[in-house]
Amino acid sequence: MTYCVALKLNAGLVFLSDSRTNAGLDQISTFRKMIVYERADDRFMVLLSAGNLSISQSVREILQVEQLREDEDSEPITIWNAKSMFDAARVLGAAVRRVYDRDAASLRQSGVEFNVSMIFGGQIKGEGMRLFQVYSAGNFIEATPETPYFQIGESKYGKPVLDRVITPDTPLDEAAKCALVSMDSTLKSNLSVGLPLDLVVYGVDDFRTDKVVCIDDQNPYFRMLHGSWGQKLREVFDSIEDPQWTGGPTELPLMVAASRGKPLRKITNPDERLI
Amino acid sequence: MTYCVALKLNAGLVFLSDSRTNAGLDQISTFRKMIVYERADDRFMVLLSAGNLSISQSVREILQVEQLREDEDSEPITIWNAKSMFDAARVLGAAVRRVYDRDAASLRQSGVEFNVSMIFGGQIKGEGMRLFQVYSAGNFIEATPETPYFQIGESKYGKPVLDRVITPDTPLDEAAKCALVSMDSTLKSNLSVGLPLDLVVYGVDDFRTDKVVCIDDQNPYFRMLHGSWGQKLREVFDSIEDPQWTGGPTELPLMVAASRGKPLRKITNPDERLI
Numbered sequence: 001m002t003y004c005v006a007l008k009l010n011a012g013l014v015f016l017s018d019s020r021t022n023a024g025l026d027q028i029s030t031f032r033k034m035i036v037y038e039r040a041d042d043r044f045m046v047l048l049s050a051g052n053l054s055i056s057q058s059v060r061e062i063l064q065v066e067q068l069r070e071d072e073d074s075e076p077i078t079i080w081n082a083k084s085m086f087d088a089a090r091v092l093g094a095a096v097r098r099v100y101d102r103d104a105a106s107l108r109q110s111g112v113e114f115n116v117s118m119i120f121g122g123q124i125k126g127e128g129m130r131l132f133q134v135y136s137a138g139n140f141i142e143a144t145p146e147t148p149y150f151q152i153g154e155s156k157y158g159k160p161v162l163d164r165v166i167t168p169d170t171p172l173d174e175a176a177k178c179a180l181v182s183m184d185s186t187l188k189s190n191l192s193v194g195l196p197l198d199l200v201v202y203g204v205d206d207f208r209t210d211k212v213v214c215i216d217d218q219n220p221y222f223r224m225l226h227g228s229w230g231q232k233l234r235e236v237f238d239s240i241e242d243p244q245w246t247g248g249p250t251e252l253p254l255m256v257a258a259s260r261g262k263p264l265r266k267i268t269n270p271d272e273r274l275i
Numbered sequence: 276m277t278y279c280v281a282l283k284l285n286a287g288l289v290f291l292s293d294s295r296t297n298a299g300l301d302q303i304s305t306f307r308k309m310i311v312y313e314r315a316d317d318r319f320m321v322l323l324s325a326g327n328l329s330i331s332q333s334v335r336e337i338l339q340v341e342q343l344r345e346d347e348d349s350e351p352i353t354i355w356n357a358k359s360m361f362d363a364a365r366v367l368g369a370a371v372r373r374v375y376d377r378d379a380a381s382l383r384q385s386g387v388e389f390n391v392s393m394i395f396g397g398q399i400k401g402e403g404m405r406l407f408q409v410y411s412a413g414n415f416i417e418a419t420p421e422t423p424y425f426q427i428g429e430s431k432y433g434k435p436v437l438d439r440v441i442t443p444d445t446p447l448d449e450a451a452k453c454a455l456v457s458m459d460s461t462l463k464s465n466l467s468v469g470l471p472l473d474l475v476v477y478g479v480d481d482f483r484t485d486k487v488v489c490i491d492d493q494n495p496y497f498r499m500l501h502g503s504w505g506q507k508l509r510e511v512f513d514s515i516e517d518p519q520w521t522g523g524p525t526e527l528p529l530m531v532a533a534s535r536g537k538p539l540r541k542i543t544n545p546d547e548r549l550i
Contacts, residue, residue, distance in 0.1 A: 019536075035549070038541040064545055080545045156431035160460040164505060165512055173517035181512065185435040196536040199529070211520055213529050214536035220527040221518050230439060232511040237440055237456065240503050242448035243496050245486055252495040254451075254474070254488050261294075261471040261489035266313040270339055270355045274310070 001192035002033055002153035004048035005162070005179050006119045008131040008143045011172045012203040013121050015046045016179040018153075018187070020194030021053050034198040035060055037079060037122070040208040045079065045088060045122030046200055050153035051136070052107075055116040058099045059092070066095040085122060085130035086142075092120050093138035100138070117152045122202070129204055157189045158182030176201050177225070180215075184226050197222070276467035277308055277428035279323035280437070280454050281394045283406040283418045286447045287478040288396050290321045291454040293428075293462070295469030296328050309473040310335055312354060312397070315483040320354065320363060320397030321475055325428035326411070327382075330391040333374045334367070341370040360397060360405035361417075367395050368413035375413070392427045397477070404479055432464045433457030451476050452500070455490075459501050472497070 004017040017033040031053060037045040047063070049056035067076035068091050075081070082088040096116065104114040114136055121131035121143075131143040133150040143150060145168045151159065158181075165178045176199065186193050201211035215222045243254040267274065279292040292308040306328060312320040322338070324331035342351035343366050350356070357363040371391065379389040389411055396406035396418075406418040408425040418425060420443045426434065433456075440453045451474065461468050476486035490497045518529040530538075542549065 032539060034539055036539050036541045037543075039543055060549060064542070064547070064549065078545060156464070157435055159464045160432055161508070161512070163464055164508060171517075173519075177515065177517050178512070180518070181515075189431070189434045189438055198539055200539070212538045212541070213520075214538045215529070216536050219529070221529045224527045225515060228515050229511070232514065233436070233439060233508070236504070236507040236511055237436070237453070239507065240452060240456075240500060242446075242452050243455070245488075252499045254490070254494070254496045261491050263487045263489045264307060264309055264311050264473055264475070266311045266487070267339070268312075268314055270353060272339070274335055274339065 001190065002050040003151070003155065003158060003183060003186045003190075003193045004033055004050055004119055004153055005149060005151045005155075005158065005182055006046070006048060006121050006131055007149045007166055007170075007175045007179060008121065008129060008168070009148065009170050009172060009175050010168045010204070012201065012206075013046070013129055013131065014172065014175045014179050014202075015048060015119075015121070015198075015200040016176075016183055017048050017198050018183065018193045019196050019198065020192060022192050028194075030194075030196070032198055034200065036200060036212060038208055039080070041125070042207060043080075043122065043124045044202055044207050044209065045085070045120065045124075046202070047092070048119040048152065049116065050118070051116035052112070052114070055099055055103065055114065056118070058103070059095045059116065059118070062095040062098055063092055066091050066098065068094050082124060084127055085124055085132070088122075088124065089120055089132040089134060089140050092118065092134055093140060096134065096136065096138040100136075119150045119152055123204070123207065125207060129202075154186055154190050154193050158186040161185065172201055172203065180222060180225055181229055184229055276465065277325040278426070278430065278433060278458060278461045278465075278468045279308055279325055279394060279428055280424060280426045280430075280433065280457055281321070281323060281396050281406055282424045282441055282445075282450045282454060283396065283404060283443070284423065284445050284447060284450050285443050285479070287476065287481075288321070288404055288406065289447065289450045289454050289477075290323060290394075290396070290473075290475040291451075291458055292323050292473050293458065293468045294471050294473065295467060297467050303469075305469075305471070307473055309475065311475060311487060313483055314355070316400070317482060318355075318397065318399045319477055319482050319484065320360070320395065320399075321477070322367070323394040323427065324391065325393070326391035327387070327389070330374055330378065330389065331393070333378070334370050334391065334393070337370040337373055338367055341366050341373065343369050357399060359402055360399055360407070363397075363399065364395055364407040364409060364415050367393065367409055368415060371409065371411065371413040375411075394425045394427055398480070398482065400482060404477075429461055429465050429468050433461040436460065447476055447478065455497060455500055456504055459504055
């Protein structure tokens with residue numbers, strides 16, 4: 001599996017991916033799931049991919065040369081000359097469809113579904129930052145202020161902290177921290193997601209970034225975060241009082257007469273009706 | 276969907292279930308997923324169920340009368356006379372198989388998979404507490420000290436906190452709190468899991484319990500926990516320093532020369548090779 005997450009904030013974009021792939025539990029390898037396209041002062045784009053590795057590698061290869069032709073006379077559109085991220089995402093969708101046309105039938109013959117999902121975001125000079133999630137069919141959706149992040153792969157473990165923290169106003173470094181916590185929770189609960197991580201942070205209107213880092217188990221910040229988060233989470237857990245049932249000095253009993261739902265009736269013998 | 280979790284501690288058992296079922300997003304109802312079987316001073320058992328509601332309801336109905344016959348001469352085994360939880364779980368497995376025999380072919384004709392999963396735990400006089408997870412095929416596995424909990428349904432959102440907190444030594448009320456936090460994270464991130472909750476806590480060798488409660492959105496303890504957990508999680512998050520990149524006064528930089536993994540190379544033009 002894989003876990004990738006990308007956040008679109010007012011201040012910029014954050015991309016984070018793990019690097020574990022597995023074809024069964026006994027075939028585990030390290031493959032980077034992120035690729036950065038940058039032409040300074042013109043465009044900055046990042047692609048994250050999950051799903052079948054042969055498909056996503058083919059898409060990445062083809063994306064470099066894929067061309068969209070609107071009609072005979074117009075210039076073909078590539079990710080390198082697209083005037084908008086929307087058009088660049090269409091080129092990516094076309095690359096996905098090209099791989100589908102080449103490989104899907106043979107994969108199906110081997111009982112393998114055509115399964116790939118991607119996150120593609122960035123900024124092209126002349127418009128704002130944009131962030132897309134691209135599906136196996138080459139179609140895509142765009143992040144909005146209400147839903148400022150996308151996840152692909154093993155996404156559930158790391159979703160609660162994103163839901164609690166991320167808004168479009170979240171500062172970039174705080175968003176990067178949140179993505180790393182989200183990844184840490186996923187690493188904790190799912191073996192198929194693993195280090196090293198690739199993290200890229202992009203500031204709005206920069207059209208380039210130096211904030212590209214590969215995080216392994218020796219990374220001082222990630223080690224601190226991993227330890228602190230686990231320990232402090234435990235302290236928070238301990239700081240919340242245990243439930244009291246009835247009576248006692250508590251003001252927050254678990255059992256209250258006012259509850260609208262009735263406690264479950266107990267079934268006490270074989271002849272009893274359940275309802 | 277559904278989220279149910281059961282924990283087996285040295286001190287007793289904790290069972291927690293939500294009550295939302297959905298057949299599509301426009302058909303959402305409340306059904307309790309927990310059933311308590313109790314014959315005081317003899318046996319205490321709890322069944323949690325997820326999956327197709329028609330299957331789990333049928334299993335529950337049949338379980339009341341299901342009999343396992345070892346051979347012609349021996350007394351048939353039911354959940355009410357089984358001498359061990361293992362035998363009671365076998366009766367439950369037989370009930371699942373009976374529903375399969377009745378319904379699976381017709382379900383398949385309608386394109387519906389025979390999908391049910393259950394957690395079944397408790398204690399029968401003469402042996403210790405036991406906790407089982409029962410699958411659609413009627414087979415089952417048992418919780419051990421290394422894996423003292425089972426989840427069914429929408430289990431991923433709530434797994435990290437269980438992994439961080441639960442050991443066999445966890446006290447009962449703390450374990451109940453942990454189950455409620457796990458449920459709270461799931462409620463936060465998944466619409467198909469909903470209040471009210473059913474919570475049952477059983478103390479070892481009691482063979483009965485009064486700790487049976489239905490928790491709705493007015494429950495004082497759950498309201499406190501929901502609010503505190505969200506707020507304190509946020510405080511913990513804020514208390515961890517944001518990542519620093521390079522330079523600056525930090526001692527925990529995100530970028531370090533010593534990292535074994537190379538940062539991603541950037542692709543800067545259409546002719547560049549990816550590898």
